[in-house]
Amino acid sequence: MTSIIGPASYKFFGVFPAALLSFILPIIGIGCFTYIMARRIAPLVRANPDNRFDHIGKRIQNLIVIWLGQMRQPRYMLAGVLHIVIFAGFLILSIRSVSLVIIGFSDGFVFPGLGGGLGLVYNFIKDYAATFVLIACIVAAVRRGIYKPKRYAVPEKYGKDHTAEAVFVLGIISTLMISESLFEATEAAFEFQKTGETHFLAPLTLVWIFRAMLSSVSPNVLQGLHIFFYYVHDLAFFFFLCFLPMGKHFHVITSIFNVFFMRVQKGNIKPVKYGIADDKLDDLTSFGVKKLEDFTWKHMLDFYSCADCGRCSDQCPANAVGRPLSPRFITIKARDLIFKNYPMSGEIYDSGKLLVQDIYTEDEIWSCTTCGACEEECPLGIEYIDKMVDLRRGMVDEGLVPQSLQKPMKALEKRGNPYGKMEKKRAEWAEDKEFSALCQVKDLDGETADTLYFVDSITSYDDNIQNIARKTSLILKKAGVDFGILGKLEKDSGNEVLRFGEEMLYQDLKSQNTEAILETGVKQIITSDPHAYNALKNDYKGLPPVKHISQVVAQKIRTGELDLKPCLNPEKVYVYHDPCYLGRHNGIYEDPRQALDAIEGLNRVELEKSRDRSFCCGGGGLMLFYEPEEETRMGVLRVNMAAEAGATVIVTACPFCLVNIQDAIKVAGKEGQMEALDFTELIEQHLV
């Protein structure tokens, strides 16, 4: 006998055919897996509809870039690289694992096409894959088990530590890698002993090392080990398959679907219910997410897909300031509730309580500024903003709204602005004597213009912020833009009204604004408020194109229609803070920077957290009225970041950022050392 007996021909104790075991194991394994998956899919079937079959091209692109390409992983370098190694190893070894199962009852099975040269290449690659996966697992286990990076910690209120599960799974993966390699190494060592021939094995791979280690072991023992490690691999493989849907490693199965179905548009909010038009909303008996099954199936898939990596919470500004919100646990708590309510056997259970009284708290859900940092980071395409909005819609429908928010909401309903100021005073900012001598702003309720300047509430009414309206007007005038405003006909854009779950109020504001805007016949809309920009661009329908003032300025500089003076304060150090609703939600990162850099001699530094990793200053719109529980203010953290970057002037392009950062400079005790400036103010100072 010159070659080792494979599991398909082996007989235990010389009588019992191992092939039978090799055949039964997969049947049991796949049977269990099918049952488990059926139970796991049950809640998705009962969930709300979700339209995720649009933008197929973009979805395939996401699949290639985010899933296959793992492009979001290196944003956390060490963990990311480890994950890429394990992920790539899994993809490569999946072929080997399946063929191993078949080898159990068909000796020497290879997949068609992998018999010849291609097979040799594949074997070469997969041996390195197994080796690198094992190394990655060991590094990962040491990292999780010994160094314990902070972002994996589970605060007491959210339950027990998850390290054991993580390390256990790394152990299973290591077992798979080792047993697969030993299965092959025992055969190679056996062959060497019998024939004296060594066939080529990739150097320094596990198989290569194991063969060397086993070179002097007796053939009988090798035969025994060969069969033993085959079944270790087989058992580990099917155990792992059935274990995956039990916890955070479910993402191994769901990630491909989750990334394919992830959010493809930015800045928008899902409808109250897919398939229900805005004018049919009154027919719905309930709004938003109140119980588990009110989530859409994609949102439930999100819960299953969470890998518990903690990147969302690590980026979350609410979490950073100690608000009672950690996006990671929004997902984990919902996942655990699904596991509890949809057990592996027995009745499906309904807790009968509102989610915000069961697993979440009201403050937790109000704490979110909808800045989008979590979604930008998640390597699995899990989304949060729509869930927050849906949960808030549920709370608003139940009347569960904090008193601090009820007042501005009522004022919005009665006066179209959260301050309860009179409609007729909306355009008072333009009557400032000094300003009106320089620039007369047209009221499009009567006059006509090409462009509408949509001012929005804070810029219209806040004494301190009205300056942005005047500076914007002066810039537009200088750039030769024929513009006007809606005056008393303008209502709040409702960006936050929608995001705070007051859908019908938002619908009301939207239709009043839409009607007033269309009535003017303008060809484009310009705004200086990123929140208004976002609402008009992404939430409203059928409006002329919308631009933010920074886009207009950058473009007019490029065309030479705007000229800027050299920097008036070259000794100051400027830093640009990306507003969430300009940057992350709308991808405008470069225009404001280009405009700043067009000011000759302006000394500009970058924040470490900038562009799509910008840190929210505290939120806008209704968030200014909300009184959160928190240890510090987001703005204070942001001001400290700017100070660390060496900046003395924080330039932003959003009225809410300006308010938050101005306040934060005072709270942080940096008055006199630092200042906050709006983009429009800086540009207007430098107009030639």
Next chain:
Amino acid sequence: MEILVCVKRVPDTAENEFELNGAGNDLDRDDLVYSVNEWDNYAVEEAIQIVDKVGGNVTVITVGDSESEEVLRREMAMGANNGILLSDDAFEGSDGKGIAAILKAEIEKGKYDLILTGAQADEGAGQVGGMLAAMLDLPYASLVNKIEVGEGKIKVGREIEGGNQEMNEISLPCVLSIQTGINEPRYVGIRGIRKVAGVEIPVKSASDLGIAADSIGKAGAKTKRIDYFVPDLGAGAEMLEGSTDEIIAKLIEKLKAKGGL
């Protein structure tokens, strides 16, 4: 428990800028927005919470013109089961006693265990609750900030000068005037109001209630408003003018000048 809550439609203090009208005898009401009186809103919330606990119905009632229906709808959207609008040209110009008399006439037609009013109204005198209790010959507690429901009687808490709290036992039926802060009133949005838009609200006139027109309204009023004005600046008082920043700068200057800083 059958609970009646008396509510009132008032100009919203948060969303209006009050100015005198040309005649100088009232507010300029052209550009005002109205809402339910804040104290009444707490009273309705309290009633709903009691009914949620022990069962029963909440009825909201108001004396006013046809536009007052909107505040009844808002309170019904909160969860009140019924609304009653007492409306008649003859009611116009009623003083506090007149309003109490109108309410009394309707209340006597029903059977209520508990009658709640707001402690006061934004443009009122805080007198209707007490007068109503007297006219109905019912026990009365004012400025109530806590209610515990028991068998046949209830315990009510009142905040006393200096932040102390007293608890009183009071037998049913009774009248209570409710202080803000007793609870956190739930939010009512446009959607909630639309849901109750079709609910019938009975409107009752003076003749429906069987009250003589001359006992109420302007004719029956024993108190009359004779003037309405912004007080003259007294000695030492000064209004700072300008933008917020300018006002702050002036204030700081003054405080410094007088040695306050």
